[in-house]
Amino acid sequence: MSSAYAALGVSTRAAALGGFSAKPARRVRASRAVTAQAAKADDAKRKAAKTAPAADGEKAKLPKEYTFHTPGSVQETDDEVVFAHQTPEEADKWANATVSHVGDDSHAPVHVGVVIGEFHNTLMDRMLEDARVAAVSMNAVIDEVVWVPGTYEAPLVVEKMLASDLDAVVVVGYIEKGSTLHGQEMGATCSLVFKQLELEYSKPVGMGIIGPGATAEQAEGRVAYAGNAMRAAIRMARFLAKPEVN
Numbered sequence: 001m002s003s004a005y006a007a008l009g010v011s012t013r014a015a016a017l018g019g020f021s022a023k024p025a026r027r028v029r030a031s032r033a034v035t036a037q038a039a040k041a042d043d044a045k046r047k048a049a050k051t052a053p054a055a056d057g058e059k060a061k062l063p064k065e066y067t068f069h070t071p072g073s074v075q076e077t078d079d080e081v082v083f084a085h086q087t088p089e090e091a092d093k094w095a096n097a098t099v100s101h102v103g104d105d106s107h108a109p110v111h112v113g114v115v116i117g118e119f120h121n122t123l124m125d126r127m128l129e130d131a132r133v134a135a136v137s138m139n140a141v142i143d144e145v146v147w148v149p150g151t152y153e154a155p156l157v158v159e160k161m162l163a164s165d166l167d168a169v170v171v172v173g174y175i176e177k178g179s180t181l182h183g184q185e186m187g188a189t190c191s192l193v194f195k196q197l198e199l200e201y202s203k204p205v206g207m208g209i210i211g212p213g214a215t216a217e218q219a220e221g222r223v224a225y226a227g228n229a230m231r232a233a234i235r236m237a238r239f240l241a242k243p244e245v246n
Contacts, residue, residue, distance in 0.1 A: 110140040110168060110237045112230065113161040115154045117173035118147050123219055127172045127226035131208060134227035140234045151175055151209060152186050155193040162201040167241070168233040169203070172226045174219050175211030183212035202240060206233030 114131060116124055128145070135142050143166060146157050151173040161169045171194065175183045187209070194205045208229030210222045239245065 107139050108238060108241065110138070110234045111143050111166050112140055112233065112237075113144040113146070113164070113166045113169045114142055115146050115148060115157045115161065115169060115171050117150045117154065119150055120174050120176075120219070123174060123223070124172065126223050127174075127208065130223055131170055131172060131226040131230040134230040135234070138231060138234045140230070151190055155190060155197070158194060158205060159197055162197055162203050162205070167203065167237040168206065170206035170208055170226070170229050170233050172208040172229070173210070174214065175209060176219070177211070177213045177215050187212035204233045204236035204240070206230055 112135060114128065116128055118124070132142060144161065146161075148154050148157055151171075154171050154173065158169050158171060171190075175187050177183065190209070191207065194207060198205045206229030208226040210219045210225055214222065
């Protein structure tokens with residue numbers, strides 16, 4: 001097991017399942033002309049996709065015409081951008097993939113737990129309400145809300161919730177701007193632990209945490225983080241509940 005995946009608690013075998021590899025990703029540096037042309041083509045595709053989204057089961061198509069050459073090379077022609085960091089076999093897999101919009105094809109109830117920090121209670125009350133409204137709008141049920149002293153204390157409660165019958169957990173908090181790097185350490189540590197727990201239990205953990213390093217003014221404008229985290233967790237829970245995923 002590589003040290004990077006060991007830190008996340010992911011075996012190289014598990015890393016290889018789900019479409020990603022334990023090997024370092026190949027980086028391909030493209031010229032500015034290639035990058036600009038690719039961005040323009042992708043923008044056009046995204047605009048078209050908004051008006052005609054792909055349905056479940058529809059075959060996915062490459063965003064541009066791709067030609068594959070020697071791995072590591074990037075080439076540009078008059079009418080196409082060539083990215084050679086994918087092999088022809090990988091291109092075939094992508095061309096034959098089916099499109100599935102995560103969590104959009106089911107309205108089955110999802111049971112969620114919320115872990116929320118006690119700092120800045122007024123702000124936290126507003127964020128909790130934002131999460132509740134999001135849950136109701138998506139036919140989800142908040143079965144349990146646990147208030148903890150702060151974000152640093154959230155991981156232990158998140159672990160207990162994931163071990164229960166809940167389908168997902170959402171963490172709500174605010175790591176304010178301080179005079180030291182303590183907040184950054186807290187944010188990095190908690191984020192890593194939440195992802196480790198997510199992989200260990202195969203249940204989503206929504207991150208509705210403002211910061212680290214956010215001022216009070218910035219926090220006021222980010223109350224919607226809670227609702228966004230709730231919606232993301234619900235969608236992921238429904239995706240993971242699909243028979244073909246298990």
